Amino acid sequence: MDLDKLRKTAAEIVSRDDVKYLIGWRRGTFGYRVSPHFVRDAAGADELIFSPLCISNLANYLTLVEKLPVPRGQEPDTRKVALMVKGCDSRAVAQLLAEKGIKREEVVVVGLPCPGMIDRKLLAEKYPETEQAAEIRWRGEDFVLVDGEEETVIPRAEVLAEKCRLCRHPNPVLSDVTVGEPVEPWAAAEDSGVAEIMAKNAEERWAYWEEQFSKCIRCYSCKNACPLCYCEDCILDRLDPIWVNRSVNFSENTAFHLARAFHLAGRCIECGECERVCPAGIPLGKLNRMLAQTVREEYEFEPGLDPEAEPFQASYKPDDPEEFIL
Amino acid sequence: MSAKLLHKEKWSEFTGRLSGKNLWAPAVQGEVKKFVPVAEGETVSLEGGNTTVPPKALIFPQTETLYRFSRGEEEPEPPAIDEEMVLLGVRPCDARAMALVEKLFRWDFDDPYYLKRRELTTLIGLACNEPEINCFCPSVGGSPASTEGLDILMTDLGESYLLEVLTDKGKAIAGAVEDLLEEAPAEALKQKEKLAEEALAGIKWSVDPEGIPEALPQLWEDPLWERVSAPCLGCGICTYLCPTCYCFDIQDEVEGSAGRRCRSWDSCMFAEYTVHTSGHNPRPSRRERTRNRINHKYSYFVDKFGEIACVGCGRCSSLCPVNIDLIDILRQVKAAQ
Amino acid sequence: MKNYENPYIPHTATIEDTWYETAGDRCIKTFKVVLDDPAVRESWSHRPGQCAMIGLLGVGESMISISSSPTEKGYLRFSVLQAGKVTSALHQLEAGDKITVRGPYGNSFPVDDWKGKEILTVGGGIGQAPLRPIVEYVKANLSDYAGLTTIYGARTSEDLCFKGEFGEMEKIDGVCCHLSVDIEEEGWPHYVGFVPSLLMEVNPSPENTIAITCGPPIMIRFVLENLKKLNFADEQIYTTLENRMKCGIGKCGRCNAGSLYVCKDGPVFSYAALKDVPEAFA
Numbered sequence: 001m002d003l004d005k006l007r008k009t010a011a012e013i014v015s016r017d018d019v020k021y022l023i024g025w026r027r028g029t030f031g032y033r034v035s036p037h038f039v040r041d042a043a044g045a046d047e048l049i050f051s052p053l054c055i056s057n058l059a060n061y062l063t064l065v066e067k068l069p070v071p072r073g074q075e076p077d078t079r080k081v082a083l084m085v086k087g088c089d090s091r092a093v094a095q096l097l098a099e100k101g102i103k104r105e106e107v108v109v110v111g112l113p114c115p116g117m118i119d120r121k122l123l124a125e126k127y128p129e130t131e132q133a134a135e136i137r138w139r140g141e142d143f144v145l146v147d148g149e150e151e152t153v154i155p156r157a158e159v160l161a162e163k164c165r166l167c168r169h170p171n172p173v174l175s176d177v178t179v180g181e182p183v184e185p186w187a188a189a190e191d192s193g194v195a196e197i198m199a200k201n202a203e204e205r206w207a208y209w210e211e212q213f214s215k216c217i218r219c220y221s222c223k224n225a226c227p228l229c230y231c232e233d234c235i236l237d238r239l240d241p242i243w244v245n246r247s248v249n250f251s252e253n254t255a256f257h258l259a260r261a262f263h264l265a266g267r268c269i270e271c272g273e274c275e276r277v278c279p280a281g282i283p284l285g286k287l288n289r290m291l292a293q294t295v296r297e298e299y300e301f302e303p304g305l306d307p308e309a310e311p312f313q314a315s316y317k318p319d320d321p322e323e324f325i326l
Numbered sequence: 327m328s329a330k331l332l333h334k335e336k337w338s339e340f341t342g343r344l345s346g347k348n349l350w351a352p353a354v355q356g357e358v359k360k361f362v363p364v365a366e367g368e369t370v371s372l373e374g375g376n377t378t379v380p381p382k383a384l385i386f387p388q389t390e391t392l393y394r395f396s397r398g399e400e401e402p403e404p405p406a407i408d409e410e411m412v413l414l415g416v417r418p419c420d421a422r423a424m425a426l427v428e429k430l431f432r433w434d435f436d437d438p439y440y441l442k443r444r445e446l447t448t449l450i451g452l453a454c455n456e457p458e459i460n461c462f463c464p465s466v467g468g469s470p471a472s473t474e475g476l477d478i479l480m481t482d483l484g485e486s487y488l489l490e491v492l493t494d495k496g497k498a499i500a501g502a503v504e505d506l507l508e509e510a511p512a513e514a515l516k517q518k519e520k521l522a523e524e525a526l527a528g529i530k531w532s533v534d535p536e537g538i539p540e541a542l543p544q545l546w547e548d549p550l551w552e553r554v555s556a557p558c559l560g561c562g563i564c565t566y567l568c569p570t571c572y573c574f575d576i577q578d579e580v581e582g583s584a585g586r587r588c589r590s591w592d593s594c595m596f597a598e599y600t601v602h603t604s605g606h607n608p609r610p611s612r613r614e615r616t617r618n619r620i621n622h623k624y625s626y627f628v629d630k631f632g633e634i635a636c637v638g639c640g641r642c643s644s645l646c647p648v649n650i651d652l653i654d655i656l657r658q659v660k661a662a663q
Numbered sequence: 664m665k666n667y668e669n670p671y672i673p674h675t676a677t678i679e680d681t682w683y684e685t686a687g688d689r690c691i692k693t694f695k696v697v698l699d700d701p702a703v704r705e706s707w708s709h710r711p712g713q714c715a716m717i718g719l720l721g722v723g724e725s726m727i728s729i730s731s732s733p734t735e736k737g738y739l740r741f742s743v744l745q746a747g748k749v750t751s752a753l754h755q756l757e758a759g760d761k762i763t764v765r766g767p768y769g770n771s772f773p774v775d776d777w778k779g780k781e782i783l784t785v786g787g788g789i790g791q792a793p794l795r796p797i798v799e800y801v802k803a804n805l806s807d808y809a810g811l812t813t814i815y816g817a818r819t820s821e822d823l824c825f826k827g828e829f830g831e832m833e834k835i836d837g838v839c840c841h842l843s844v845d846i847e848e849e850g851w852p853h854y855v856g857f858v859p860s861l862l863m864e865v866n867p868s869p870e871n872t873i874a875i876t877c878g879p880p881i882m883i884r885f886v887l888e889n890l891k892k893l894n895f896a897d898e899q900i901y902t903t904l905e906n907r908m909k910c911g912i913g914k915c916g917r918c919n920a921g922s923l924y925v926c927k928d929g930p931v932f933s934y935a936a937l938k939d940v941p942e943a944f945a
Contacts, residue, residue: 028649030459035649036557056648064560066597066611121357131459131530215358217379217388220596221561221647237598240748246577246590247389277647279378279563281357392671395720402672402720434927435912438667445665543921546941573916576909580721587671587720592915599917600907603747606880608906608920608945618919618942626922 001050001138006112006179011042013082013108013177022082022110023061025054031129032120032136036061050084050179052136052143055117055161056225057271058083059092062102063230081107086114088163090172091269091304092227098309099267101230111175113183118143118154119161126158163272163285165189173305193286194293209254209287215280216253218246222274222284223260228267235259257287265291266312269304328500329510330489332480336506337487341370343503344412350384351414352377361413372415372482375458376639380420380569381413382427385443388566389590392439392576396584407442412499415452419463419637421475423569424449429631430572448495451476455521460640462531462653468637470525471518481518488514533656535624535634541663542625546617550658555616557648562593564642564650565619570635573599594618620655670912673716673724673763675699676739680758684742684824685817691789691824692754693730693742696762707767709733711774711796712903712931715766716911717741718749725749726908726926729767730792732799739764742792742824768911769930772797772901774804777873781809785886787858787878788817791824793903793930794877798832805837814865816843816858820851841865859885862893869894875901880944887934897935904929904943920945 006024014022026037026047034053039045062081070076085093093109096102115138127145135146136154143159145152164170166189171182197205223229223236235243236256244255268288275285295301298321301312332340341349341364350361351370360379364370393402428444431437454461454470463469473479477496481488488510491500500507545551565571575592579585592599595615601607609615627635636652643651676696684691694717698704709715709729718724725747731740745754756762774797782801784794794813801811813832817823822844829840843854843861854861859882867874874895876886883902890900906918906925913927920942923929937943 029643029651029654033649038553038556060559061557064612068610129459215356217562217566219562219566219593221559221563224559224561225647239598240751242577245579246575246592247579247588248590249389277559277561277563279358279567279645279647393669404669404672430914433913435670435914436667437914438669438671441665441667543941572914574909574914576724576915578721578723585721589915592909592917594916602905602907603750608942614942614945621921622916622919626919629922 001180003049006050007045007048009110009177009179010039010048010082010084011045013110014039014045015042018079019082019108020077020079022084022108023058024048024084024110025050025056025058027133027135030131030133032118032123032134048084050112052116052118052138053120053134054086055120055272055276057086057089057092057227057273059085059089059096059227059271060225060230060273062093062096062107063227064224080105082110083107084110084112085172085175086112086117087167087169087171087173088114088269088271089227090174091169092271094173094307095228095267095269095304096230097307098303099228099311104307108177109172109175111172111178113171113178113180114164115170115183116156116164116167116186117161118159122159122161123154127152127154161272162193163270166191166270166289169305174307191289191293193283194290197286197290210250212282213253213257214250215282216248216257217280218248218253218256219279221277221279222282225273225277226260226264227271227273228264228269229260257282257284261287261291264288266295266299266301267303268292328491328497329515330491330500330507331510331514332487332489332507334486338369340503340506341414342367343506344414344499347499347502348409348411349414350381350411364414370414372452375456376417376420376454376641378641378645379567380423380639380641381416382420382423382569382572384411384413385424385447386427386440386572386591389588390439392587392589394584394586398583402587404438407439407446409446411443411447412450413447414450415480416449416476417454417639418451418470418472418474418476418479419461419468419639420569421449421451422463422468422472423475423637423639425475426570426627426631426633426635426637427572429633433630448477448499449475450478450480450496450499453479453481453518453522453525455482455525457525457529458640458644459530460643460653461529461638462533462640463638464526464529465532466535466634466636466638469522470529471522481521483514483517483521486514488518531640531653533653533660535656537663538656538659539625539628539634541659542621545659545662548662550655550662551613551617554650554655554658555612558595558612558616558650559648560595560597560612560615561647562591562595563645563647565593565595566591567641567645569637569639569641570623594622616650620652620659624656624659670765671910673718673765674703675761676764678756678758678760678762679738681756684826685822687821689744689746690754691742691744691792693740693824694753694756694762695731695738695740696764697738698764699761704737707739709739709767710771711800712769712771712793713767714769714911714926714930715739715741715764716768717743717753718763719752720763722752723749724763724765724909724911725753726768726905726911728793728796728903728930730795732796732803734800734803740795742789742795744789766911768926770928772875772931774800778807779809779871781812781867781872783812783867783872783874784814785858785862785874785876785878785890786813786815787882788822789824790876790878790882791815794875795825797875802832802835802838805835809871810837810839812839812841812865812867814841814843814858814861816845816854816861818845819848820844857885858882859889862886862889867893869896869899873899873901877903884944897938898933900934901931902934902937903931904937
């Protein structure tokens with residue numbers, strides 16, 4: 001990755017009068033951590049990185065930012081937000097556009113073809129994290145951990161994130177500027193996680209998810225990290241009536257996760273953020289991919305590829321399968 | 327205070343005996359390490375770092391019933407809290423946190439739920455010989471071998487554990503397994519001192535909190551809050567998994583003609599935490615909410631109770647999915663002063 | 664083991680009488696309630712300005728200011744604006760129905776320190792509810808005070824609370840009443856305009872006077888500004904704050920403005936104490 005070019009491009013973008021800030025990544029404060037970086041001026045662009053640790057999807061910030069009332073006598077700030085996106089992240093932007101959650105003129109999309117990201121937890125198991133912020137680069141198929149003069153090659157297969165093994169869209173599906181050459185898509189692995197669950201009977205599946213949902217502490221990190229969970233009036237925050245109680249137990253937790261999963265069916269772009277941020281280790285990616293796979297196979301629909309597409313849940317075809325209607 | 331030695335060959339008998347006393351100890355379940363009940367005869371391993379979920383969850387459960395009620399009955403019925411509990415392997419930071427939180431739960435109105443459970447619980451601590459990356463307890467008045475809040479402090483001496491018995495509750499536990507213990511020789515205590523010093527030296531992060539409580543209110547409108555809160559997801563990880571966070575919500579749950587009023591952990595990082603019925607929110611964005619979280623721990627609690635409400639366990643920094651790092655924020659506060 | 668008293672368990676009370684103060688979407692209904700347990704009734708004592716958690720089992724609780732003065736014996740009054748889930752459920756209730764009450768909570772107006780002074784209340788809308796106990800208290804102990812002036816306004820005359828009480832008040836020597844509505848209406852004999860402007864019209868002297876204001880945030884802001892214009896010192900101005908609350912006893916965390924918990928350190932604050940509290944007027 002040509003970081004100079006990335007930073008120069010970013011500096012140019014944030015210097016534009018019509019751009020409020022640019023969201024990218026910067027090195028974290030320790031270990032394999034990377035933090036979202038809000039670049040507000042050209043100098044801030046120097047801290048930007050794009051490395052195999054930049055796994056997080058920044059598209060959620062497009063809708064996470066609070067819409068505060070404009071103080072009297074002030075004009076609303078209508079400047080654009082610039083956003084760095086990998087292939088998967090760009091699908092979130094495309095889906096947000098398709099749903100009219102954001103407008104095209106509100107964003108500047110900086111596309112970054114992505115050779116695949118590292119699962120930090122897998123990495124830390126084999127190469128323990130230290131208080132130093134580590135530097136990791138791509139090299140050929142593999143990754144390399146750089147510590148001054150010392151370089152350690154980390155084989156791709158050891159640490160590649162699950163969502164990247166399954167990736168079908170490593171190149172951004174839309175962008176205003178692209179930094180880097182398109183990557184050759186690799187053969188997506190079979191989704192063994194989903195296959196494993198699909199092979200279970202209904203009872204076994206229930207037992208599996210009961211165990212998983214029981215672990216939930218309801219911190220809502222999955223909901224907040226999800227670029228497509230952005231309803232202003234979320235059913236889960238409703239107090240009157242209360243659809244999901246605040247008390248933490250299997251029943252309420254399940255109501256929460258299933259409500260979220262169904263609301264994401266045909267909308268989830270499989271960026272894996274829900275699962276990545278979960279402090280309880282609930283395989284939420286699997287849950288959402290099960291639904292995505294059903295939508296893809298049964299309805300021949302894949303969200304987040306075409307910003308002009310009619311949203312799945314708002315479209316109907318006379319030959320839609322309806323086996324689920326009892 | 328007395329000091330005893332427990333040889334490790336007697337460890338399983340030690341824990342086996344305690345397991346009859348409603349014993350809880352850390353265990354890894356999937357990706358999460360937390361305190362779980364130890365079944366009779368089950369072995370306990372104290373290997374590895376601190377738990378993901380702090381032991382506060384046992385004294386202040388994530389959801390608990392305040393009382394039950396049913397239509398027609400006049401008197402709401404609070405649940406009985408009468409079961410004794412022994413927690414084994416509590417880290418000194420988490421025990422200090424309980425001592426801090428107790429100040430709040432005693433402030434003017436005694437909170438019977440918290441205080442009763444705390445009274446019924448014996449804390450057997452484990453000194454941290456190997457601090458973790460984000461530990462910074464000495465910066466906020468703790469240490470890897472702090473005894474505050476504990477009934478017994480254990481130190482792993484390699485072949486054996488040193489048990490420093492600190493309170494009457496500790497004495498009762500030591501008395502119940504007296505035949506497994508021997509008087510600790512002077513060398514054992516010396517070895518413990520040495521390990522504690524080494525552990526202290528092994529702590530990587532530090533920040534001098536001097537001046538922070540006074541500086542924070544002055545930095546109310548400082549741009550640092552916009553900066554540090556920009557990546558925040560507004561989730562509850564940093565607060566739910568913080569050993570000194572205690573905020574809660576109260577909700578009624580009804581089924582048929584009976585119901586319960588229960589309290590559940592809440593988080594100042596959630597938007598609806600402060601929202602008025604009118605829709606007005608005095609803390610309308612993550613900026614104000616982040617500012618409140620830091621101010622509460624490092625200024626408001628100091629105002630009220632004379633101590634910083636942070637024990638330096640590092641969980642918030644380690645567990646934040648977007649690397650919002652408390653030490654980094656505190657350093658920015660100091661720099662902005 | 665110690666047996667702790669349980670401050671979360673409420674008392675039951677019976678609604679003796681109830682009436683609407685105002686109509687409309689966000690109407691205000693007053694409840695006159697009597698605590699059921701004679702021992703509790705006997706030991707109950709509150710000071711003007713204090714609040715109580717009132718509610719319904721199965722629905723929830725809401726912190727409401729006690730709008731009766733301690734000088735009104737044997738019952739408690741609450742005037743409740745219909746806004747959220749709990750207050751809407753309360754509005755369904757009629758005389759004979761039960762509610763739960765716990766409290767009294769919070770601090771109160773320092774009525775003893777104010778002896779010998781002229782008391783000025785400036786209220787708007789439902790904001791007159793926390794002011795009513797002080798008005799009633801001073802009225803009942805008028806010989807201890809230099810006088811009482813009440814300025815109170817609402818959007819329309821329909822939105823004024825305690826309408827029936829002001830006419831009687833005016834007749835008392837040493838008591839002045841000034842009412843206003845925001846919008847001109849037929850037959851309205853009093854001031855038309857906003858409360859802060861009425862305050863300027865009344866033009867009270869700051870000398871030996873305590874001003875207490877309560878109402879919508881925007882009104883409070885302008886009343887404070889105008890009181891400053893009238894040369895009231897920060898120490899002479901009092902207001903009450905409200906924030907979202909759940910426990911009412913300083914535990915649940917959410918009602919803080921800076922390091923002050925509104926439920927315990929408040930709701931009554933002098934402007935001198937509040938003006939440097941960062942979130943006080945957020």
